[in-house]
Amino acid sequence: NAGVTQTPKFQVLKTGQSMTLQCAQDMNHEYMSWYRQDPGMGLRLIHYSVGAGITDQGEVPNGYNVSRSTTEDFPLRLLSAAPSQTSVYFCAISESRWETGNTIYFGEGSWLTVV
């Protein structure tokens, strides 16, 4: 999985609880992002970062918060979990280089259930 580590792999939350999904990389890639995958919806971008200190919203950012204080880490925070956030979450990394054309490599995924 191209040096991308996601934790936890499985998590059950109660509605209203907060939690952080961790994403760490050892490839020194500038670009990191979070996607969620829901049945029949493909993957949708939540937030992304093009480097330490820089983050931006994707297609479905509501209810999530991110920060990028280091190149290696890009945590995703659920502020007050809702059942609609039950999903599989993928962290991804890529190099910003013409040669690689921002080929994105994904972590193994985190299965989150909100009850």
Place this chain on the structure above:
Amino acid sequence: AQKVTQAQTEISVVEKEDVTLDCVYETRDTTYYLFWYKQPPSGELVFLIRRNSFDEQNEISGRYSWNFQKSTSSFNFTITASQVVDSAVYFCALSEDRSGNTPLVFGKGTRLSVIA
């Protein structure tokens, strides 16, 4: 705005048959990248191929081949002599920015079932 359409939601074939997965994309940029990813039942996302908009040559990798046609905005994926291990969900994706700072937009995926 960019968009990727995978019209085939599910495909079922018998082992050793050839199968083509369709991907149609929309973009206003002249520079873009197209990707295919495989998601086996175990859930991870496996990168298969990247193609940039300047290179319309078809590519073959073992039993896999890709047909990129800018005239029809399509990037179709063919598996020859399918095997049970090919059973997975396949995603086509598009990125418009050569700098690497534009995220991927995914199609909704095609679930391929290969029956022994």
